[in-house]
Amino acid sequence: xxxxxxxxxxxxxxxxxxxxxxxxxxxxxxxxxxxxxxxxxxxxxxxxxxxxxxxxxxxxxxxxxxxxxxxxxxxxxxxxxxxxxxxxxxxxxxxxxxxxxxxxxxxxxxxxxxxxxxxxxxxxxxxxxxxxxxxxxxxxxxxxxxxxxxxxxxxxxxxxxxxxxxxxxxxxxxxxxxxxxxxxxxxxxxxxxxxxxxxxxxxxxxxxxx
Numbered sequence: 001x002x003x004x005x006x007x008x009x010x011x012x013x014x015x016x017x018x019x020x021x022x023x024x025x026x027x028x029x030x031x032x033x034x035x036x037x038x039x040x041x042x043x044x045x046x047x048x049x050x051x052x053x054x055x056x057x058x059x060x061x062x063x064x065x066x067x068x069x070x071x072x073x074x075x076x077x078x079x080x081x082x083x084x085x086x087x088x089x090x091x092x093x094x095x096x097x098x099x100x101x102x103x104x105x106x107x108x109x110x111x112x113x114x115x116x117x118x119x120x121x122x123x124x125x126x127x128x129x130x131x132x133x134x135x136x137x138x139x140x141x142x143x144x145x146x147x148x149x150x151x152x153x154x155x156x157x158x159x160x161x162x163x164x165x166x167x168x169x170x171x172x173x174x175x176x177x178x179x180x181x182x183x184x185x186x187x188x189x190x191x192x193x194x195x196x197x198x199x200x201x202x203x204x205x206x207x208x209x210x
Contacts (some may be wrong), residue, residue: 001006006194009187010067010163014194017187025154025184026161038064040138044130045099046071046153046161047078049086052103054182056111056149065117065141066107069134070099073125098122127156138175147176156179 009017029035041064043055059066070076080094083102092105100122107113121137124130130152138144152160161179168174186197 008189008193009055014187014189021154021186022184024156024158026158026179027177027181027184028179029094034117036061036147036178038149039066039175040067040143041149041151042067042069042134043103044127044134044150044152044156045073045076045079045103045124047075048153049082049089051151051153051182052106054180056107056113056202058149058151058180059107059117060111060113062118065143066117067119067121067134067137068100068103068107069112069121069124069125069130069137070130072096072098084109119181127160127163128167133166135164135167135174143175144171144173145175147178149178149180151180151182152167154183154185157181181205 009090016187035058038058041055041062043052043066044054045068052113055066065082077098079102083089083094083106084091088110092102092109094102100120104118104120107118108115119137119141124133138148150157150161151163157179161177164177187194188197189195
């Protein structure tokens with residue numbers, strides 16, 4: 001029988017989980033400081049709606065290109081589920097589609113990001129390819145300097161930033177990569193077990209569906 005909730009944890013254990021989660025969700029932005037000027041936003045395909053919203057919102061507000069990276073990988077079904085359950089985005093078709101194609105539809109229809117500022121990379125199937133293919137697309141668009149904001153699933157954020165740095169380590173020039181997961185998930189004990197604070201839910205897998 002599958003347990004629908006994780007059991008209540010001791011305070012020390014819960015605090016340790018949240019410490020690790022905060023470290024993984026590397027955030028170079030300060031909540032009390034304005035967002036610095038950026039030249040592009042990269043959204044790596046994932047199933048965390050607040051992360052998707054953050055990338056689209058920043059790109060729309062700053063009038064900068066939004067590069068969306070993601071093909072069809074082992075976690076893509078979680079994005080299908082997240083979109084299907086979302087009160088606004090559920091009208092976007094998902095079945096058999098690449099993550100980047102789905103998220104580009106959201107960026108167009110719900111965030112009014114124009115086609116000219118949507119750069120879609122729909123072949124990558126893992127974190128390494130996200131970084132490598134995104135970097136190639138930035139080079140195609142002559143965006144190899146300046147500041148680029150990278151947005152990913154909070155649990156994958158630090159790994160993603162390390163991968164982007166590795167991909168560009170031998171390049172003659174590269175952007176200043178700025179890490180921002182959109183939000184940092186925090187666990188708390190609820191009536192039925194451990195839950196995400198602020199109404200988020202836990203999925204029994206690596207991905208969090210909000």
